[in-house]
Structure formats: structure tokens, C-alpha cells
Amino acid sequence: MTTSSEQTAKPKSMLARAWDSDVGYSFRHSPVAIISSTVALLLILAAVFAPLLAVMNPFDPASLNLLNGFTPPLSQAEFSPDWFLLGTDDQGRDVYSTILYGMRISLFVGFAAVALGMVIGITLGLISGYFGGWADAIIMRIADVQLTFPSILVAMLIFGVAKGVTPVEYRDQLAIWVLILAIGLSDWVQFARVVRGATLVEKNKEYVQAARLMGRGALPILFRHILPNVMSPVLVIATISLALAIIAEATLSFLGVGAPATQPSLGTLIRIGQGFLFSGEWWILVFPAVTLLALALSVNLLGDWLRDALNPKLR
């Protein structure tokens, strides 16, 4: 009896605790945080529920009608009775539906790439900070070298190599995964450096020394004791990295090396739309660009706020 009542009370108290915490307080009193998180949440939900919200599946070539091509926003196609909210592109794809589906790719690539970069970066950062010595030297020199290249260049390099080694038959199916790999591998450095710095501070604290005296191994100490205490800066970087990863994906796709044209992400849409800017078909470019802007900006602002909220010195 008592255990079950405790269990039902627990989730509620956690939410309430978060709401009442310093971070929650800061959130309630920051209009920027409220607005940006609302926008980000709406966009993410729109992407998740794209199949319900979209009027067509733009990734299915069979659903396209070429005769709907170049229909302006809020108007009827010239050669068919169909209506389009945000117009259509050159292939007769509904821009509104394509944005929803394209955002799924952008967000999926963004989240997955950040997760990959985070896992690699945290692991290497912990090892580097905790063990020091030659492991630290090697990892940090690799990081330094990688930092001297713009990350988009690194991503393009990785993308090029990965595309070269994947079998031709599977190139299109693998394009998204290659993209994730390329972006993830290009931004692990920031995580590694921050985690290393925090680990250097944490490893000399009493609780770590106590754990060590009790005879715990290095791995449990790293992941059970140090990791939770270095997570708050990691969260901040992860949020900002997400915005950067979404933009990196858009850049790669814009350059034509990312998502294939038959499965356009936001960047691919902008690349397609850019070709029609001069001829007056602005909607093919503008709507995906505004969506990308809203998505990246809201996530970025959220990251900024989180950084301030988690930094006790700024309070």
C-alpha cells in the first residue's frame, strides 16, 4: 500500500520539483525561453506528426502530379483542381507537406548527429581528463587538429569518404546515415574538451577520492560518479550543437552532398528553390528557409537561456 502511494506521488513531485527549481524559476521569468521553447516544440511536434498533418507524402514519387508544378501559395493549380496552401515546387510537390517531411529529416539528422557526437565526445573527454598522460595527449592533439578545420569541411570530407566506400546500390538509403556520421564526427571535439575540463576539476574532489579508496574501478567512477556532475555544461553544448547540426545538415544538402533530391530535407528544398528565385517563384525558397530559420533560432535561443540558467555566477 505504502509503496504504491509513494510511486504515484513521485512523478508529480518530480515535475513540480523541476518547476520550482532555480532553472524552472528562470524559465518562468524569461519570455525568450518561453517563446523559443514553444516554437521549437511546435515545430518538433509538426515534424513528428507530419503524416497526419500533411496533405500528401512528398517522398512517394507516385503521389506527385507534375502538372501541379509551380503553383503559387494559396491558389489553385493551373492544370488541375488541387489547391495549395504554400504553393508547389517544380515537381508539383506541395511545399507545406514537403516542409513537414523535410523537417523530419533535418531534426532526425540533427538529434542523431548530436547524440553520436555526445557519446564520442563524453567518452573521450572522460578518459582524457581522468587518466591524463599519453591518452590525454593523443585525444587532445586529435581534437586540436580537427579544430583547425572548419567543421563543415570535416563533415564534407567524412561524407565524401563514406560515400566512396558504400556500395552504389545502397547509396540513397544510406545517405541519411552517412550524413549523421559526418556531422556527428565533426562535432565531438567540443563535448570532449568541455567534459575533459570538468573532469579535471571533479576527479580531485572528495567524493571521487572516497570512491577510489573504497576500491571502485575506474569505469564505475567515471560513469557513475563523475559523469552526472559534468552533465550540465554538456546539456548546454548539446542544445547549441543541435542548432548547429541542423544548420550543418542544411548546408551539406544545400551544397548537394546531403539528402537526395527525392527525399528532400530543408537544405535540399532551399537548394531546389534557389534555382527559381530569379523567375519569381519565391515560395519554393522562402518557406523552407523561414522554417529552417525558426527551428535553428529557437533551439539556439533555448541553448543560450539554458547556459545562463545553469551558470550560478550569472544569477
Place this chain on the structure above:
Amino acid sequence: MFKLFASTALTLCLAGAASAETFKWAGTTDPQTMDPHAVNSAPVLGFLNNVYEGLVRRGKDMAVEPALATSWEPIGVGEGWRFNLRKGVKFHDGADFTAEDVLFSYQRASSEASDTRSWFAPVADVKVVDDYTVDILTSAPNPIFPDSIANWMMMDKGWAEANSTALPDKENGNYATLNANGTGAFMLKDRQPGLTTTLAPFDGWWDEAEHNITEAVFTPIDNPATAVAALLSGDVDMINPVPIQDAARVDERDGTKVIRGIEARVIMLGFGQDRDELKYTAMAGQPNPFKDARVREAVAKAINVDAILKTIMRGSAEPASQLVSPAMRGFSDALAARPAYDVAGAKALLAEAGYGDGFSFGLKCPNNRYLNDEAVCQAVTGMLAQVGIKAELDAMPVQNYWPELRADNFDMYLLGWSPGTFDHEHPVRFLVTTPNPEKKLGSWNFGGFSNARVDELLPMVQSEIDDGKRQAMMDEITSIYQSEHAYVPMYVQPLVWGAQDNIELTQRPDNFFILRWVTVN
């Protein structure tokens, strides 16, 4: 007095310098090579027509006129042709042009290493009679031979041998890939592949110069929208092509104009039909459906050419039923109808062929070679999906595209063909006859279509002098490749060039941009 004279001379000089014109133009495709015998593709041949010359050349109306040969006459009854060469012609390096150079250029351009060797399929032998007379002997009577060699360009024997480039090398390149030494109106001054290519007028040219250019700079601009921006901002004087969607804007604007025409180029789909298995997608290794003519016909019926022309081509292209446009010699008027757009019919044909449940395959496509090529391929992908066959589109730049096609890396592909001779016989020789490297036939028949009757008819067409009989044979060939659906011709590509208003130029239907007809006002 002297002072006055000197200052007048100086002013004249300055005026001369001011009217000296650097002409800048841009195109989507950089010519892959400066070697006129290495690659048989329009961007290369069109560009090099300004630097090299053939025995004959084409005028503004495409008619063949004397160039390095002043006259030619048949030898005996269809044994070949005698060419009388022009005297006093110099190469850009100062060497004399003689019959030895013609023989050398024949050997070079018809060698195993050359992409242009199929032009010489009818040639049995080339004989030097004297320094300025050459006999070209044909294995059968060939009434259109002089018409077919306008792009066969003359290279200096001494220069080529001194620079060890006696044979072209299209894969690795050699001296002639980056350097040129022709007899043409322009000399190659500077060549930076992919960046800029600079030409300067050749003072020793044998013909009267019509242009007033002092320097011409070509820049490849991959992205058509960027090229339009460069034209509008005045960075370049001419671009080819103007994206169809931007043509109206370029034309309406003060200071720039659009020059339109119908190109001789037919855009078509080809199939890998000589192999047993599909090469791409999850179905790689399974039996190849395109071996079945019914499947190819289904593809022809599934493609809504009108929709492509209305939207992607914005009404400025013509549907095509054959491998050449109606303006070409040998077009079959009786067979001018295209298979109608018929989704139900296409599905029925697929079901009949045993592919009622559809299949998937790889479609290869260039993305910077033809007007809106990638968009057309995407549209084709959509239309094929509607009849239940799933194309996986792989679009790539043209410099990667030809090697992929040559390596047979496709299940279906997009190809544009412009007959260099303006004759239906040309695409039949290159695209329809069974590939036969020894006889120099079918060299661009990547899919390996093969029909014994076509192979039998082609030599007869080539040697037939009577127009009526020739057309009857041409009609038979056309009906064979149409009923077999060897290719799916879709449309004749429009020519859309853009230029500044002060530029006068001539647009030839083969999309060759000839600098010696350019005047900067």
C-alpha cells in the same frame, strides 16, 4: 607638325585600345579537354571549333562550306572524295598546313584511343596525292561524306609528335589536353580546367575576320542561377544556356536579351537491354525487365511528355517521336506520332510482361548537361512510380556521367543526342546499330540494343544516292526502333542563350557558339 601627328597617332591608339574588346562568356559545362579527337561531345567540339578547323566547316545556316579544303569532288563512281587543300594556311605555331597533317589527323582521330573514330567507319583509306591534294577512299559510295566531317579537326603532325601527343588519351590526358595548336580564328592562350579558358585572335588566320574581339574568356558556371546573376550584373557578356524559368526576366530587362531557337538535340531515355540482370537497388541481380520490349513500351506510355513540356520546359520545347527532330534530313514523316500518355495501357503491358507488381531499378542522370536534366529525371521517376515501377535516381555532374555510362553502370539512363551531320543516319549509326568497335559502329549505344535488320540497312542507307530509296530505308529503320522501343525519345531541347544588348552573335542549331561571328558594339 610632328607633335600634332604624334598626338593624333596616340589618340588613335587609345581609341583603338578602347574599342578593343574582351569578350566574356559562360556555360554550364567546361569542355573536358582541348584535344579535338579525344571526346566526341558537343561542349568540347563546339568550343574547339573556334581553335581548330576541319577540311569543311558549317556556315551560319549550317550549310557546309570550304574551310581548309577549297574544293572537293567525287573520285570515280562512289570510290571516295578528292579534297584540294587551301594553300598558305598556317597553324598557330607558324607551321604550314599540308596534306601530311590531314593524313596524320585521320590516323589520330580514327585511332583506337579516339572517341571520334566512328566518324571514319565509311573510310577505307586516306592517300596523300601531293602536298595540297588528299584522296579519301570510302569502302562504299558515300554521298554525304563531306557533310559528315565538319567536326573532324586538323592537327599539326610536327607539333603533335614533338609533344608526344600523337594519340589522344581521354582517360589520363596528355599535352594536347591542355594545349592546342589549330589553324582557327582563335588561339588558346590560357587553359585552367574548370576555372577559365582564354582565347586570343590569331593574326595569321587565312580568312577575313568578322569579329572585333581582342580576347575571349570562357568561364564555366555550374549553377544556372549564378550564371544569370553574372549576366545581369554585367560580369559576362553571354551565357549559354539561360534557365528556361529565367528567360522572360532576362529578356524583359533593359540591357540584356534572350536568343531562342530549337536545338537539334533530342532528349531520350535509354535502357540497359543487353544484359540478363538488373544492376541497382534491392533488385540487383534479378532478371532484367528491360530486355522485354513490352516493358520498354510501358515506360514510353507512362511518360507524360506534355506535362514535362508545360511545367519544367515552360512550353518552350517540342515533343519528339524519333531520334532526330523533324528539321533533320531523313526524318520519317509517316512515323511522327509519339506513343500516347496512357497509364492504364502501361500497367496492362507491365502485367502482360509479368511485372504486374512492379519492380525497382537504377536511373542515371546528368545534372549539368541538358536543360533542367535533373528535374526531368525526377519527373520521370514520379511518372514511372505511378505505373508501379520504382526508379532510384542518381544524378551526377557530366564529367562523372559519361564514365558511368561507358562502364555500363545503369539500368536506365537519360541521353541527349544532336546529330552532328544533321542527318537521321547519324543517331542510327551511333545509338541504334549493334556496338561493334571494329567497324566503328554503335559507339554510344550503351544499352546494347541490337537488331540484325538495322545493321543490314545502315550501310545501304550510307551508300544510297537516290533520296526516295534512302528515305524508304530510313523509314524502315525508324519503324524498327520505334516498335522495339529501343529508346524513349521525349522532346527536342530548346536553345536559350542570353547576352548583353550590345553583343551581336549567331546562334547555330547545333548549339555551337562560334566566336568569329561575335561583334561587341
